[in-house]
Amino acid sequence: MTSILDPALLDPALQALRTQLEAAAAAFAGDSAHLGALLRAMIEDVQRATAEPVEVFPVKHHSPASALHMLRRLRARAPKVIYMEGCEDLNASLAGLHHCRFPVALQAYAPEAPAFPVDWTPLNVVLPLTEFSAEYQAIAYCLQNPGTKLVFVDRSVDHVFQWMPRGGPPPGSDDEADDGGAEPEEAEAEAGEGESAGNTGNLHGGAVGLQIGAMQPTFGDFLDVLLRNAKVRHYSEWWTQYVEGPTLACDYGTYRQVFFLVGSLLRRIGITEKDRVADCERERYMWTRIREHMKAHAIDPREAMYVCGAIHAVSPIPEFGSKGTAWTVPAKTPTQWFYGVVPSSYAAIERQFSLPAGEISIAQSMWDKGLQALDLKPFKIEAEKKESENKPTVRKKAAAPAAASAPVDVVPAAVSGAGLRDFLTRPPTFVAADDEQLMRWCVEIVRLARKNGYTSSTADTIAILHTATLLARLRDRPHPSPYDFQDAAVTCLEKDRVPGRRDVRRLCQILLGGDRLGRVGYESLPPLAQDVYDRLAVLGVNLKSSRIERALLDIQGRPELLPASDLLWRLRYLGAGVRPIMGERTLGHKPKQESWDIEIGKHQSSLIQLGYEGLTIEQVLEKRLKAKAFEATSRAAKALEAAEDSVLYLRSGRLTRELGLRATELLRAELGGNDAPEIFQRVRGLVHYYRTLGMPDWIKDFVSTGYRHYATLLPTAFTDRGTAPRQLAAMLAFIFTQEALAFSMGCERSQLLIAVAQAEPDDPPKIALRWAAQWILGQRSEDEIRADFQHLLHSQWLLPAFPEYMAGFLLALEFTPRISRLAVEFLSRAFAALPDEVLVPWLPKLVVTLRPLGSGVMQTLVKEAGLAFPRELGKLEAWEFAWDRSVPVAPPPAPKARSEVKPAAALAVERSPVELAVATLLRAEPATLDALAGLLGVAPTWTPLAGAPEAATASAAEAEAEPVAEPVASAADTPLAQLLAAHPEALQALAARLQALT
Amino acid sequence: MAKKISTPANIESAAPAPATAAASSETKLRMPAEEKYAAELAYLASVDKDPRPFAWRLSPRMIRTFILGAGPGDSFDRPIAQKFFGDASLVERAIVTLASDRGLLLIGDPGTGKSWLAELLAAATSGNSTHVVQGTAGTTEDHIKYSWNVAMVIAGGQSRESMIPSPIMTAMQRGEMGRFEELTRCGSDVQDALISILSEKYITIPELRGDESVVYAKPGFNMIATANSRDRGVNELSTALKRRFNFVTIPIVTNKKSEKEIVLFRTRELMARHTISVDVPPTMLDILLQTFADLREATANTASEDQRLESSLSTAEQIGVLEDALLHSNFFGDKALQPGTLARSLVGTLVRRVPEDVSILNKFWHASATETEGVKKRKKGEEAATSAAPKSDKSPEWEAFVAGGKQALTSFK
Secondary structure, three states: OHHHHOHHHHHHHHHHHHHHHHHHHHHHOOOHHHHHHHHHHHHHHHHHHHHOOOEEEEEOOOOHHHHHHHHHHHHHOOOOEEEEEEEHHHHHHHHHHOOOEOOEEEEEEEOOOOOOOHHHOOEEEEEEEOOOOHHHHHHHHHHHOOOOEEEEEEOOHHHHHHOOOOOOOOOOOOOOOOOOOOOOOOOOOOOOOOOOOOOOOOOOOOOEEOOOOOOOOOOHHHHHHHHHHHOOOOHHHHHHHHHHHHHHOOOHHHHHHHHHHHHHHHHHHHOOHHHHHHHHHHHHHHHHHHHHHHHHHOOOHHHEEEEEEHHHHOOOOOOOOOOOOOOOOOOOOOOOOEEEEEEOEHHHHHHHOOOOOOHHHHHHHHHHHHHHHHOOOOOOOOOOOOHHHHHHHHHHHHHHHHHHHOOOOOOOOOOOOHHHHHHHHOOOOOOOOOHHHHHHHHHHHHHHHHHOOOOOOHHHHHHHHHHHHHHHHHOOOOOOOHHHHHHHHHHHHOOOOOOOOOOHHHHHHHHOOOOOEOEOOHHHOOHHHHHHHHHHHHHOOOOOOOOOEEEEEEOOOOHHHHHHHHHHHHHHHHOOOEEEEEOOOOOOOOOOEEEEEEOOOOOHHHHHHHHOOOOOHHHHHHHHHHHHHHOOOOOHHHHHHHHHHHHHHOOOHHHHHHHHHHHHHHHHHOOOOOOHHHHHHHHHHHHHHHHHHOOOHHHHHHHHHHHHHHHHHHHHHHHOOOOOHHHHHHHHHHHHHOHHHHHHOOOOHHHHHHHHHHOOOOOHHHHHHHHHHHHHOOOOOHHHHHHHHHHHHHOOOOHHHHHHHHHHHHHHHHOOHHHHHHHHHHHHHHHHHOOHHHHHHHHHHHHHHHHHHOHHHHHHHHHHHHHHOOOOHHHOOOOOOOOOOOOOOOOOOHHHHHHHOOOOOOOOOOOOHHHHHHHHHHHHOOHHHHHHHHHHOOOOOOOOOOOOOOOOOOOHHHHHHHHHHOOOOOHHHOHHHHHHHHOOHHHHHHHHHHHHHO | OOOOOOOHHHHHOOOOOHHHHHHHHHHOOOOOHHHHOHHHHHHHHHHOOOOOOOOOOOOHHHHHHHHHOOOHHHOOOOOOOOOOOOOHHHHHHHHHHHHOOOEEEEEEOOOOOHHHHHHHHHHHHHOOOOOEEEOOOOOOHHHHOEEEOHHHHHHHOOOOOOEEEOHHHHHHHHOOEEEEEOHHHOOHHHHOHHHHHHHOOEEEOOOOOHHHHEEEOOOOOEEEEEEEHHHOOOOOOOHHHHHHEEEEEEOOOOOHHHHHHHHHHHHHHHHHHOOOOOOOOHHHHHHHHHHHHHHHHHHHHOOOHHHOOOOOOOHHHHHHHHHHHHHHHHHOOOOOOOHHHHHHHHHHHHOOOHHHHHHHHHHHHHHHHOOHHHHHHHOOOOOHHHHHHHHOOOOHHHHHHHHHHHHHHHOOO
């Protein structure tokens, strides 16, 4: 076992390899000096890493080969301590990994970070873990075996951000592809914009992603050459074919050396200079930490294992190794970090690290296959058993695998450089062909395709198999890889693209395992999330489901659901994966029934992040509301909104009062009326709401402050061009509508009187507003206002300004519906008097002015207009404006008149004396009309003429003949009668004729 | 066996020798791929050691090399140029399909290089790319199977001699690749004549008796069809026929780098016909590519069909524009390509429908082309390197280009 650590044993073989490579370089490359130097350096890297007393374990992220070797290595020889690449402070969140369904991600989160640029916050780092990664196996092993300690040694999360270039885009957002898409700290954050609908790709949100063992070449040209020569499309495909597959089954020593070699290649020519510098920085950090830890705990370097990306394993820095030079770790910023576990998903990982889609599921299938082939049992992080039985089981477990794995374990690391040499010189051994698996895939994909609406059949199965084999041969592979299979399936199955149908590539991904969404178990959740789960349990929906769950709350029938409803509203306010479908929450609204879409299972991470901010949802909500109201730039309207939200969501009088007082305070300091419209709306709502419950003093305080404040501001607001008429109107509205409450708080109207008297507006809308205010205050009579407007209409020079006056006047509707009659009057006059060139351009503006006033105002206006205008066409002739009548007598409204007439009696139409005379005459000489009625086909019956002279008939024939024909129905309702009433000329002529005849 | 009557294909098909290539370039406006690249093909065949399916001239791997070109890693004695620019896996899939039991149907927008790829594939597999049936609305089953030389039938009755085999039948008889261009342009009944050819691999001639009555396909025969994705829905393939074809979709090239290569490659080739050797200034090329990229983006962002140009804005379209501009400046201008000329060619090429296309281009020209800065800003610096030159709005080429385009647009009134 010590052989691996003994450089003396290694050197000869590697030396031979080195000589051979140098010879090759000389033979093949014209410029052999460079190539030779490179190859030599690479071999030296391998030698150096192999010779290091601390067992360096090179890995690549999500690499099944690494995981399998880790598994076997740990079974064979357990180190005392495992140092791992990974932010050192993430150690804190390891404990939360129990009870989780993988993939999950370790998270560090800082809601506030004053030390960093403002647009970076909240700082968020995730480190996704999948089950088939070496790091997972190591973590699982250490969690099961307390004898081995796991220590993360990489720079802390804080340093991740410290070392990011300032002034760039916020980390985690869609970053500019600088060189190869990778940030110095391998944070290839690709997430950010664009919600990918329906899948979990955006799960990490704007977090910065970290990986253990990132090995992505970032130097574009290198990557191009690599891919072109290997005839593959992605780097991962290259990796799978040339490194992953061959190392899967080889022995541990060879595995290490191959990884060192590839790491060295990438490090030397595959990554950009920027990345190389950043890598060195991190390696210094890691080795410094390792040495510190070993010294502190008196650990022999030989008993330690260092798990890191292959790139870091071959670092040339002087600090490398257990005997490296010292280095001082830079200080952290005082940022406070929270640690936890959030769910992740394959799609999210692929997206975060810009891997080709389906990559992780392919890795998983390789892992499963490898486990099966090597007959291994992986380590699993399992929920801790009860304390009493914990220890024995662990021991047993630790012992059992060792025994079981003994036959499996291949040459426990008795390794010489010959391994690598053999590996490089023999033709690549690929994973043994698995025809059965390929066949199964072919059958499955056809079945799946058929299920998804493709017309695929057994013939396609054969064709796919055939094509896949041919493709593999074309691409120098003895056996089709999953990529070949995918291409073959697409070639043979996809005939045309139908929108809405899954394409074959996607089906292949589903077949190979598909996306998998991780879940953090209840026990590992922060208290806030646990609390939410507990309190929502009453709804009876599956909160762990990754689909949308619909919850129906019949609060009236089951009042015990009300707290759950409250909680859902709070969650919605905080944006944690719930959405109301039916139901509302407004001031004073008593919920009866609600229905909700609950997606907590999918958005678990947002809930977990809330958990960093407080212990309960209420606490977080309170914090947020307070932050909103108390931040330095807050305004009265915002604070008032927070107060209103606190009433809606928290029902905490104390908090509301605090926020309300803050709003008052802010209002007092405000200099203009910019927010007046919003403040007015909110205050009106709140006062209305509190009227039934009893006014709390803060709202009284706010109203009286507002009254005084706005009254003080009025003179300036009237003259100041910066205050819009709408804002001025809102100020007046505040004053007039809340006047009663303000008076009860000791305000006085005299203040307002003086203020209005001071106002000397220049703008037409404000002048009109002032008139309205004065009218309410009794300083100006209706007639005076009318005279003012008449003056406008009659002066040719003022006429074009009329619409502006009107606009201002209409704004007053908001606080006094009383002026609506005047408004209707003026509008009518305007329509009558204004010339087209003023009227027509004004009309759209009028609509725009009226719209924000709300439906209530419009209703009053329409009602008023209805009273002012005649209801029936027949009355139009005799009609005149109510305000035009010299005597302000209100004529008996038409409907009233109608209700007075007897049902059998005729029309509610007045008759002139002439008509009355005609009617009397007709009754005296009925013959003509009888004949006419005979011709029309109705029985001639004469109703006696109502005795009183005012009772009348409109015109002879209609009045007398019709009602008789249909005595029951009101004559005015028959179509004929209406027609006749509309066109009385004919009958009038007839009547005149009759009169002439007599 | 082959009948001299059918197509010019047969006249040519007698093993194109490399020596004749130079001579025939004088007599032929356009040489088929197998003649043009005869030397390359012969070389590749000589170094090819891999097994060849059927009677193919080259192994699949060599065909791949022939089409996609060889890199330094392949260690060939002569350069093999890249002839088709596109996803390598697409070509691989096409080659593999030909080796399998199914026909190959290349689908794509006009101008994406379907026919070119088909020609290359046919040339590489069978050394003859001229067994072509052009699908039109007037294509009949006779064009796919066979017809009769009426005079000979009257004289001597129906026999193999009096039969005129179609290009496809000829390909079957020789074990070569048959090509069917624009498959979806002909009616479904005519298309379905292919079904039996693709599955049974023989054609029966009921008019003849005995052994004569069936024409069997020799190994190596397969079909390469092309279809235009713009024609989708006009003559939908029957399910039975679909099943016998593997569909390979050729996307419009959107990668700037490879598009640039294609445009240069093709334009050089076209210009060589006129023995004009031109150097397209890189800025001109950038202007052209950028304008097309912007036009594509604008097209993609419009909802209604009316707001789209009729042109598919493919790479072939760009080549057309550039060729037009080059010829114009060569014959009528001062040899060097001027931005104004380019703009006029662009407008002239893209305007197909007079009121509609002009107004769309007019809008584009004034919204996007003049404010290239704004257009650039929206796409994040992915093409920082390429767009660096035209990005500076003041560049005189851009201004001349914009002015030329406006001038060309006004002339449409």
